[in-house]
Amino acid sequence: DIQMTQSPSSLSASVGDRVTITCRASQNIASYLNWYQQKPGKAPKLLIYGASSLQSGVPSRFSGSGSGTDFTLTISSLQPEDSATFYCQQSYSTPFTFGGGTKVEIK
Amino acid sequence: QVQLQESGPGLVKPSETLSLTCTVSGGSISGYYWSWIRQPPGNGLEWIGYIYDSGTTIYNPSLKSRVTMSVDTSMNQVSLKLSSVTAADTAVYYCARRIYGSGSYYNDFWGQGTLVTVSS
Numbered sequence: 292d293i294q295m296t297q298s299p300s301s302l303s304a305s306v307g308d309r310v311t312i313t314c315r316a317s318q319n320i321a322s323y324l325n326w327y328q329q330k331p332g333k334a335p336k337l338l339i340y341g342a343s344s345l346q347s348g349v350p351s352r353f354s355g356s357g358s359g360t361d362f363t364l365t366i367s368s369l370q371p372e373d374s375a376t377f378y379c380q381q382s383y384s385t386p387f388t389f390g391g392g393t394k395v396e397i398k
Numbered sequence: 399q400v401q402l403q404e405s406g407p408g409l410v411k412p413s414e415t416l417s418l419t420c421t422v423s424g425g426s427i428s429g430y431y432w433s434w435i436r437q438p439p440g441n442g443l444e445w446i447g448y449i450y451d452s453g454t455t456i457y458n459p460s461l462k463s464r465v466t467m468s469v470d471t472s473m474n475q476v477s478l479k480l481s482s483v484t485a486a487d488t489a490v491y492y493c494a495r496r497i498y499g500s501g502s503y504y505n506d507f508w509g510q511g512t513l514v515t516v517s518s
Binding site: 321322323324325327333334335336340341342343344346378380382385388389390391392 | 442443444445456458459460492494499500501502503504505506508509510511
């Protein structure tokens with residue numbers, strides 16, 4: 292199985308801060324990398340697919356980059372509503388595995 | 399707007415079979431893959447498997463011996479069965495639509511999830 296390692300596991304930042312979350316795959320997954328946002332008690336919501344494509348309706352402050360084994364999710368200007376847990380997922384090979392999650396809190 | 403709704407018993411006894419249904423509205427099941435994903439309370443996400451409208455399935459090897467997925471295109475529903483459950487199968491179970499774009503497969507629409515507790 293492909294292991295997905297996210298860092299950090301949690302962070303606290305202020306409104307307006309630039310926030311970066313990284314995801315590393317245990318092997319080359321090309322651009323088969325997706326990012327999801329999950330708020331407490333809710334289903335995950337797709338933010339980014341194909342490593343860098345923004346899902347329709349998602350604010351442009353979210354962006355993704357990377358290919359191969361190293362990927363990044365960036366929030367350019369953190370907003371109060373961005374408090375959530377973020378997960379990366381590889382869809383390169385089954386079983387499709389998720390990272391352990393990054394919990395983002397607002398200071 | 400596609401909407402997905404999971405339904406089924408919220409409590410299942412150990413060693414019995416968990417059965418869930420995902421009803422799709424606002425769009426057709428045909429032509430798409432449908433995924434099941436679960437999340438134990440307070441933990442991360444685990445991919446269970448997916449099914450195509452033809453009935454083709456791919457399961458997570460860690461669950462393969464206990465999982466069965468099926469599709470009913472006339473009812474616009476997909477179903478999940480997980481046999482011989484234990485407390486470790488207690489989780490929120492999600493169904494989601496899987497599509498391809500920009501060099502990746504991804505889940506664009508998700509159900510709200512349903513909590514299944516395994517307990518006697």
